[in-house]
Amino acid sequence: MSAAGGPPGVPLDGGARRVLPVGRHALLVEVATAEEAQALHAELLRRRDAGxxxxxxxxxPAARTVLLDGLADPHGLAAELPRWDVPPVATADAPLVVLPVRxxxxxxxxVAALWGVTEDEVARIHSGIxxxxxxxxxxxxxxxxxxxPERLHVPRRATPRTSVPVGAVGLAGPYTGVYPRSSPGGWQIVGRTDAVLWDPEREPAALLAPGTRVRFEEHG
Structure with a gap:
C-alpha cells in the first residue's frame, strides 16, 4: 500500500509512466514526455465528453503529469489506465485564439542573437508558428x-526582472507564455499584447485553456 492509503503506483509502458494515488479521491499519472501528457489529457477529455x-x-495537465481529482473510485480507473491506447493529439478541431502582438x-x-536572425525575423518566425x-x-x-522547434529554445534570463508588465510575451526553454498580470519573471520578453488573459468576470475567466491553439499576429 502507498503512504496515502491507496494502491501502489501502476506502471505504464514497461515502467515509463505511472499512476499514483493522491489522497483518497485523486490520481496522478506520470508520463515520460510533454507530448504524452498532452495526448493523455486530450484522451481523458474525449472520454469524459463521451460519457x-x-x-x-x-x-x-502539467508538464509531464495529469491529475484527476474528485474520483469516486480511483482504484478502478488506476487499474484501467495502463491498458488504454492513447492516440497522439489531434489539434485540427481545437479552438483557436489569435493574439495581436507588438x-x-x-x-x-x-533572442534575435540567440536565433541568429534579425529582430524583424524573430517577429516573422514567432508569428508564423x-x-x-x-x-x-x-x-x-x-x-x-x-x-x-528545439532550435529556437532559449534559456531564461540569468537575472529575473523584479517586474514584467501585463501582456508581456516571453520565451523560456521550449515554451512561449503571456504574463496575465504584472509580476516578477525571468522569461525572455519579445513583445506585448493587449489581450486580457484573465478576467474573473468572464466565463471562462482564462482566455487560454489547455488544448487551445494559439497564434500570434504581428501588429505595428
Missing part, C-alpha cells in the same frame, strides 16, 4: 504554450 470516463471533478520586447535583440496550450500555472490565466 465513458468515471465522474471526475477536475482533469489538470514585437518590441526588452529581450528581442538578445501555431502554438498549443499544454498546461496552465504560475499565475491565473498563464498558459505554457508548446510549438517552438
Amino acid at each position: 465513458t470516463l468515471p465522474p471526475v471533478r477536475e482533469i489538470v 514585437y518590441d520586447g526588452a529581450d528581442l535583440a538578445e 501555431e502554438f498549443r496550450v499544454a498546461f496552465c500555472g504560475f499565475a491565473p490565466g498563464f498558459g505554457y504554450l508548446t510549438g517552438l
Whole structure:
C-alpha cells in the first residue's frame, strides 16, 4: 500500500509512466514526455465528453503529469489506465485564439542573437508558428504554450526582472507564455499584447485553456 492509503503506483509502458494515488479521491499519472501528457489529457477529455470516463471533478495537465481529482473510485480507473491506447493529439478541431502582438520586447535583440536572425525575423518566425496550450500555472490565466522547434529554445534570463508588465510575451526553454498580470519573471520578453488573459468576470475567466491553439499576429 502507498503512504496515502491507496494502491501502489501502476506502471505504464514497461515502467515509463505511472499512476499514483493522491489522497483518497485523486490520481496522478506520470508520463515520460510533454507530448504524452498532452495526448493523455486530450484522451481523458474525449472520454469524459463521451460519457465513458468515471465522474471526475477536475482533469489538470502539467508538464509531464495529469491529475484527476474528485474520483469516486480511483482504484478502478488506476487499474484501467495502463491498458488504454492513447492516440497522439489531434489539434485540427481545437479552438483557436489569435493574439495581436507588438514585437518590441526588452529581450528581442538578445533572442534575435540567440536565433541568429534579425529582430524583424524573430517577429516573422514567432508569428508564423501555431502554438498549443499544454498546461496552465504560475499565475491565473498563464498558459505554457508548446510549438517552438528545439532550435529556437532559449534559456531564461540569468537575472529575473523584479517586474514584467501585463501582456508581456516571453520565451523560456521550449515554451512561449503571456504574463496575465504584472509580476516578477525571468522569461525572455519579445513583445506585448493587449489581450486580457484573465478576467474573473468572464466565463471562462482564462482566455487560454489547455488544448487551445494559439497564434500570434504581428501588429505595428
